[in-house]
Amino acid sequence: MHNEDRAGRADDGQDGRRAGRRADDEAPRTVIDGRYELLERIGSGGMGEVWKAHDRRLNRYVAVKGLLDRNAMTPGTQATAMQRARREAEAIAKIEHQNVVTVHDQVETDHQVWIVMKLLEARSLADLLSRDGVLAVPRAATIGLQVLQGLRAVHAASVVHRDVKPGNVLVRDDGLAILVDFGIATFEGADRVTRTGSVIGTPSYLAPELFAPASPGPTPASDLWALGVTLYEAVEGRVPFAGHEVWEVQENVRQSPDPVLRYAGPLAPVIQGLLITEPRERLDAATAEAMLREVLDDPASPDAGTAAAATHPPTAVSTPAPSTPPTPALGTAVRPPEPVPPSPAASGQRARYRGWQVAAAVVCVALLAGAGWLVAHGDGEDGKQGEGSGSAEGQGQAGSGSQERWKDTHPTLEIGVKDDQPGLSKFDRKTRTYRGYDIDLAYAIAESMGYGKGEVAFTTVATDYRSTALKTKQVDLVIASYSITDDRKTAGPDGYSVDFAGPYYEASRGFLVREKSAKYTINDSSDLRDLGVEVCTARESTYEKALPKQGFTMAKSQPNTYQDCLDKLLDPESEVYAVASDDIILAGYVEANPGKVRRLENIQGAEGYGVAMRPGTPTLKREVCSALRTILAGRVWEDMYKENLSGLVGDKNPPGRPELTECEGF
Secondary structure (H helix, E strand, O other), rough: OOOOOOOEOOOOOHHHHHHHHHHHHHHHOOOOOOOOEEEEEEEEEEEEEEEEEEEOOOOOOEEEEEEEOOOOOHHHHEEEEHHHHHHHHHOOOOOOOOOEEEEEEEOOOOOOEEEEEEEEEOEEEEHHHHOOOOOOOOOOOOHHHHHHHHHHHHHOOOOOOOOOOOOOOEEEEOEEEEHHHOOOOEEOOOOOOOOOOOOOOOOOHHOOHOOOOOOEEEEEEEHHHHHHHHHHHHHHHOOOOOOOHHHHHHHHHHHOOOOOOOOHHHHHHHHHHHOOOOOOOOOHHHHHHHHHHHOOOOOOOHHHHOOOOOOOOOOOOOOOOOOOOOOOOOOOOEOOOOHHHHHHOOOOOOOHHHHHHHHHHHHHHHHHHOOOOOEEEOOOOHHHHOOOOOOOOOOOOOOOOOOOOOHHHHOOEEEOOOOEOOOOOOEEOOOOEEOOOOHHHHHHHHOOOOOHHHEEEEEEOHHHHHHHHHHOOOOHHHHHOEEEOHHHOOOOOOOOOOOEEEEEEEEEEEEEEEEEOOOOOOOOOOHHHHOOOOOEOOOOHHHHHHHOOOOEOOOOOOOOOHHHHHHHOOOOOOOEEEEEHHHHHHHHHHHHHHOEEEOOOOEEEEEEEEEOOOOOOOHHHHHHHHHHHHHHHOOOHHHHHHHHHHHOOOOOOOOOOOOOHHHHOO
């Protein structure tokens, strides 16, 4: 079902296609039930066809969809198929929801069951992604929430959509998202196999349980899996489990059940919960809706009281230990979510989680408080406080005369890190933990600030997302090979300035090339310059502006991460022959890909890594600077280097200890 049609979508097509239909337009048109004149076919697939039609009685345009592919049936299966389609059409027609395409009528002819729907003037989510690549997290969450609300109405009518994907979500200009195309929908109790004897749907969006020998067939949980895939694709720019055939997709699910999320930000727990392979542990619709509302800071819906029963607590990549729940200090601006009683349906395995907001209180308070979604009044950001709050942020002293600590109002320390830099910061999918020099440094800083290991939560941030993660208060700190530059301190690529503590490490600049290249002979960096080899680097990195000034040729468009550049370098069909990054990052890539890539000698310039934070947070900066002074003065810094980096660069001795120029006065 790769090209399943988009029911209900108005699409006049291209001029060439219109010209090709002129002969058909001049021929007598089919009229269904003496009322619906079929004007032009706007989609077709294995499950039938959809037409733009004119409703003669009400003088309006509609979409008319036939549920059966007449060519796929034999006379022996015709009667059964008609009965099945009739029941499905009746069930779908009962659904009335603003986020589900409106069904006006159901018509049956001799060999077809037709559904008459509202004709929608809208673009599909697939079209938006094709045009823009990815969506911003808030927009993706808004669309996802609407689709989820539509699915809840669909499931309440005992219907399973079976083909939730970007192509079947229409988005109007006013932002309204509408779920369409019920051509392969199934009603409660329907057989799990199609007329051809195999599970149907679009392979990349099919839930893994559909292929188990004892599978009950499509269920609401399998629709939610497809929604998780759709949300992943919306923010990451690709599907989590690739493959053109069902077996390829399912093998990818089996081998890598936890796809890396680089740009999802606060949507990560929702997507991870929807992509749990065990359907009984997957997020249910009510819980997912509550979590999406939290992401959008949207008040709970009227039925939120029954929506809180969770099948799975929201999973952050790094989850604080539930055995030590944070207790906000007296007067804190953060108020933990109150327990919500589970609905009667939340029995058995659901009850063991005691509701999403209770079971994941530690994660939610940490994730949402650090991100600023549950802050009742100022937490000291930008040096401002609510009048009369008694807080001394910006003054250094609390009302009692004792110095206020960051932990007093932030029970969990939220830290943005990279997930694709061996030695520095790498995410281990098997253990679901981060490892590396930056991670050890993060724990050392946190310990100095009074945090236990279970009170530190990590979030993946890409190079071009780091300042945004700080700006939106998704994280408190970013420790992700963040080079300190004047332009980033004054106004970053999105116009938002970043404050730094550090530097805590200084790296050299260099290049990575293929070990063997059929097109170029590259011995050193001068060859790159002389041959005009296009260089790939991360978007918004320091290299994007610095290298052209030194005579290097840059690729016309740069990806979001260095890892993306490496992936292109390893692809023999790619035109990428060189990657620019820091020497320590490149050394990690060489170790991870022996015999495939090699480093060139370093070039002029150095990158001083800093711990980034929002401007106007003097308490936070003071504590981080104090921690860095202690770390750099003792053996901790040297031990972290030997443990994580010395093997990569082949030097047992660490580089010179940097001076904390960004900590003067703190």
